Amino acid sequence: MAITNQAGSTLERRGDYNLNIHVMPEKSVTTRTYLGSAVLAQLIAEVICGNNLKKVLQTMENLTEVMNSYLEAYGLQMEKLRKFAENMRYLCILGRGYGLGTVEAGALFMREVLRFPTLDFDCAEFRHGPMEMVQSDFYGVVLAPSGVTQKLNIGMA
Numbered sequence: 001m002a003i004t005n006q007a008g009s010t011l012e013r014r015g016d017y018n019l020n021i022h023v024m025p026e027k028s029v030t031t032r033t034y035l036g037s038a039v040l041a042q043l044i045a046e047v048i049c050g051n052n053l054k055k056v057l058q059t060m061e062n063l064t065e066v067m068n069s070y071l072e073a074y075g076l077q078m079e080k081l082r083k084f085a086e087n088m089r090y091l092c093i094l095g096r097g098y099g100l101g102t103v104e105a106g107a108l109f110m111r112e113v114l115r116f117p118t119l120d121f122d123c124a125e126f127r128h129g130p131m132e133m134v135q136s137d138f139y140g141v142v143l144a145p146s147g148v149t150q151k152l153n154i155g156m157a
Contacts, residue, residue: 003040005033034105088139090117094126094156095143103143123149123156 002015005023012018021036039060046056070077085091091110095103100122107120121130123142134140144153 003037005036038101085139087137089137090119090139092119092121092126092130092133092138092140093143094121094123094140094153095145096123096153097147097149099143099145099153106141106143123153127156 001017001019002011003019003021004012004015005021006012007020012020019040021033021040023032023036026032042060043053043056046053091107093103093107093110103122104120107118110116110118119130140157142153142157144150144157
């Protein structure tokens with residue numbers, strides 16, 4: 001099964017089943033294609049598990065409203081991030097569970113787009129080894145989405 005945003009791409013030609021996400025041109029590198037692919041993969045999983053697709057689509061619609069509100073304050077968020085990153089030499093992005101895909105993609109985007117040294121970690125694994133690298137010059141971002149592991153991730157932060 002091929003999930004793509006480009007009709008006629010090599011991936012599409014090689015797929016037995018092709019799903020085109022049809023997202024608009026990117027505002028930033030891979031943001032829309034990443035989210036479009038993640039949403040489609042989630043919908044496929046929901047169908048396979050026999051979940052109520054109408055409820056899932058409503059949740060995703062609510063999520064887009066939250067994201068739009070966040071993006072309206074983009075300038076303010078960027079200023080906070082600039083301040084946070086002022087003396088940063090590297091960044092660690094941490095998370096667990098279903099947030100790991102975003103952790104890994106985020107670190108990849110930082111390395112690929114910004115050419116900035118960024119590591120991705122599972123919070124549970126980080127606690128058992130890499131935690132030793134936490135010193136006064138350590139910079140990390142912990143993703144703590146709602147759900148059963150949110151309190152654990154906040155505790156890690």
